[in-house]
Amino acid sequence: MGEGHYEVIEGGSIITPKGFFAGGVHCGLKKTDRHDIGIIRCEVPAVAAAVYTTNAFQAAPLKVTRESLQDGRLQAVVVNSGNANACTGQQGEADAYEMRAQAARHLGVAEQDVAVASTGVIGELLKMDCVSAGIEALPARLGSTPQSAEDFSQAILTTDLVKKEICVTVDVNGKKVVIAGAAKGSGMIHPNMATMLAFMTTDAVIEQPALQVLMRQATDSTFNMITVDGDTSTNDILIAMASGMASNDVLNEDHPDWEAFAAGFTYVCQVLAQAIARDGEGATKLVEVSVNGAVSDLSARAIAKTVVGSSLVKSAVFGADANWGRIIAAVGRAGEPVNPESVDIRLGDISVLEASRPVIFDEDAALVYLKGDTVRIVVDLHHGEGKATAWGCDLTYDYVRINAAYRT
Amino acid sequence: MGEGHYEVIEGGSIITPKGFFAGGVHCGLKKTDRHDIGIIRCEVPAVAAAVYTTNAFQAAPLKVTRESLQDGRLQAVVVNSGNANACTGQQGEADAYEMRAQAARHLGVAEQDVAVASTGVIGELLKMDCVSAGIEALPARLGSTPQSAEDFSQAILTTDLVKKEICVTVDVNGKKVVIAGAAKGSGMIHPNMATMLAFMTTDAVIEQPALQVLMRQATDSTFNMITVDGDTSTNDILIAMASGMASNDVLNEDHPDWEAFAAGFTYVCQVLAQAIARDGEGATKLVEVSVNGAVSDLSARAIAKTVVGSSLVKSAVFGADANWGRIIAAVGRAGEPVNPESVDIRLGDISVLEASRPVIFDEDAALVYLKGDTVRIVVDLHHGEGKATAWGCDLTYDYVRINAAYRT
Numbered sequence: 001m002g003e004g005h006y007e008v009i010e011g012g013s014i015i016t017p018k019g020f021f022a023g024g025v026h027c028g029l030k031k032t033d034r035h036d037i038g039i040i041r042c043e044v045p046a047v048a049a050a051v052y053t054t055n056a057f058q059a060a061p062l063k064v065t066r067e068s069l070q071d072g073r074l075q076a077v078v079v080n081s082g083n084a085n086a087c088t089g090q091q092g093e094a095d096a097y098e099m100r101a102q103a104a105r106h107l108g109v110a111e112q113d114v115a116v117a118s119t120g121v122i123g124e125l126l127k128m129d130c131v132s133a134g135i136e137a138l139p140a141r142l143g144s145t146p147q148s149a150e151d152f153s154q155a156i157l158t159t160d161l162v163k164k165e166i167c168v169t170v171d172v173n174g175k176k177v178v179i180a181g182a183a184k185g186s187g188m189i190h191p192n193m194a195t196m197l198a199f200m201t202t203d204a205v206i207e208q209p210a211l212q213v214l215m216r217q218a219t220d221s222t223f224n225m226i227t228v229d230g231d232t233s234t235n236d237i238l239i240a241m242a243s244g245m246a247s248n249d250v251l252n253e254d255h256p257d258w259e260a261f262a263a264g265f266t267y268v269c270q271v272l273a274q275a276i277a278r279d280g281e282g283a284t285k286l287v288e289v290s291v292n293g294a295v296s297d298l299s300a301r302a303i304a305k306t307v308v309g310s311s312l313v314k315s316a317v318f319g320a321d322a323n324w325g326r327i328i329a330a331v332g333r334a335g336e337p338v339n340p341e342s343v344d345i346r347l348g349d350i351s352v353l354e355a356s357r358p359v360i361f362d363e364d365a366a367l368v369y370l371k372g373d374t375v376r377i378v379v380d381l382h383h384g385e386g387k388a389t390a391w392g393c394d395l396t397y398d399y400v401r402i403n404a405a406y407r408t
Numbered sequence: 409m410g411e412g413h414y415e416v417i418e419g420g421s422i423i424t425p426k427g428f429f430a431g432g433v434h435c436g437l438k439k440t441d442r443h444d445i446g447i448i449r450c451e452v453p454a455v456a457a458a459v460y461t462t463n464a465f466q467a468a469p470l471k472v473t474r475e476s477l478q479d480g481r482l483q484a485v486v487v488n489s490g491n492a493n494a495c496t497g498q499q500g501e502a503d504a505y506e507m508r509a510q511a512a513r514h515l516g517v518a519e520q521d522v523a524v525a526s527t528g529v530i531g532e533l534l535k536m537d538c539v540s541a542g543i544e545a546l547p548a549r550l551g552s553t554p555q556s557a558e559d560f561s562q563a564i565l566t567t568d569l570v571k572k573e574i575c576v577t578v579d580v581n582g583k584k585v586v587i588a589g590a591a592k593g594s595g596m597i598h599p600n601m602a603t604m605l606a607f608m609t610t611d612a613v614i615e616q617p618a619l620q621v622l623m624r625q626a627t628d629s630t631f632n633m634i635t636v637d638g639d640t641s642t643n644d645i646l647i648a649m650a651s652g653m654a655s656n657d658v659l660n661e662d663h664p665d666w667e668a669f670a671a672g673f674t675y676v677c678q679v680l681a682q683a684i685a686r687d688g689e690g691a692t693k694l695v696e697v698s699v700n701g702a703v704s705d706l707s708a709r710a711i712a713k714t715v716v717g718s719s720l721v722k723s724a725v726f727g728a729d730a731n732w733g734r735i736i737a738a739v740g741r742a743g744e745p746v747n748p749e750s751v752d753i754r755l756g757d758i759s760v761l762e763a764s765r766p767v768i769f770d771e772d773a774a775l776v777y778l779k780g781d782t783v784r785i786v787v788d789l790h791h792g793e794g795k796a797t798a799w800g801c802d803l804t805y806d807y808v809r810i811n812a813a814y815r816t
Binding site for chain 2: 056087123124233234311312319321325329331333338356357395399402403404405
């Protein structure tokens, strides 16, 4: 992870990198009075990149954003919550284009420099009068104060309980470069080569292809390693914008500080991904599953995601039940090479299985550990050099409650 | 399915085919006083076949049963609930062999003609004193009365609420052939080329290779198409025994009544599979997902299983929420070819999506339908000729309750 290369800026947010402004308001898409539309704007056209959901039914805003990103530049992102604008046909597509056009007009930027993102219920048309009112109100409220960032962060949430933000700084040839991110998650969370709604800003000067490659690499080990419920949304997107206002020598893979920048960038992704997992619908805790000794990193990833996604493992963690049998059963059904005789499992520091044999452990200590707000499961396969970590959450009564009546 | 080829025998069970006896007693493996060990015995060595879990960590009894089945014959099956004898190392293996030896001795049959199966908690050693007492008590209690079958059916259950039994008869060259089955399911149910504990008996005269092939085919469209929680157990096994006492001409694929026999056999598998899905841990209803118009049957199977396994779809069904957005999102993440513009979805007879566009439907009628004890979801992709049906259940508070404290 390259810790030490970057430093966390306490209280930092997506408007901390030079050149960014943000804001959010309530326009009427949510039934409550919480913010439901927000904008990030850059002073200048920013170098930008994105990764998208692999779901076959991609929502209309993703199509529009793909178009905007064809030249690798963006100057603004407009995002609404409360309605996903997915499976909404021609009208949904027209609405997404209209959102982009209106945002561009009111912000005074080029249409093809605006990205659009939506999250919420699938299959209902956007209330465009609400959206228009929100877009009209927003430009006057964009700012670079903590409150502006707070307004934006609130505007992208749905069933999320807490906002997810992180900001770090990295030295790049003596210049302070800032990297920040904001995300929303909660349900339908099982990113696959893409992620939830997540927005990253940086003031780094960086080549667009380098940003795109870095984003994909960072995503593979962070956002793509979380799961709340195994369901991949139609709307997942991660967008990063680089204002270039930090005046560093242009970053690419050959820059001497590339590794430091990449470590900081990846750390921002990881913090957001963990925050999404911890705030999964109904979750009471973060579950981290590390797999070591797999035949490859890819194999370790598959196993870690299988374990962290197992409903039985998730229920046991909720109940603080040290039921490692479910962990090994999940390892065994991942379809990856294992040696059935050589598996170790630890819950935190408590060893429960060694060389595939049960260990007598202190059940009381295990109970105390499993009642904490973060549960770490370590699986060592002793079968190779591959390793990976995945994040998820417990499965609770509240997950069922929330999802048994989401629309109603 | 070839309906009409077979006839259901009301009140029939695994002892209805000629030559079979069964029984079950409580030996102390379960904390309650419910039966926890049972035996099926055939008068003669029966032609037999089995399919096993694909989980990499196969429980000890599966290894022993594989050995017994090397010659394609079995005369008895001994099965316990309350303890899975999985991940129990050398001692677990020795215990499974000991179970087989004791059963053989007390039943007066050859060791290599006895299969062993176990279900329950993973990672704890069997209390062999209990097992021995049960095996000693059982031979005197084996019978061919409805009560004997009832005792056996109860003995294989864990968190199941109801026993799963079915019996049909088929005409094979003028002889009445009977096929019956009993199964247990409930949690850790996501069979993959194998199934839960399920036992089938028939008095057909049948060639062993034909029985094995038929079993695999039938399993693929029945047991392998159900999921309760996506977790594949370490102990899944389906065993079939054919006593040959119906005196029909020997069955194989060339027999003129093969199709009728295969239809009856598959129907028995399907009824047991549906019963397992309906009685999934915490379930309040059976969910059936049929996918038509996929590029192939295999593709349709993958999509149907993804939809029926989606936690979000399962929660919505529990809440009687006609949230078809979750259905299409699940279709879209199955990784199979679809045309995003041509999908129809129906809930029972209620159309909610046509050509991927939302249909205005009667929400009250949908609510009434979704509150029923069986919910049928039909997805038509209009993208090919492939079709498949999968079965599962809703995700409820009780699933979480049961699994948050299974061991304790």
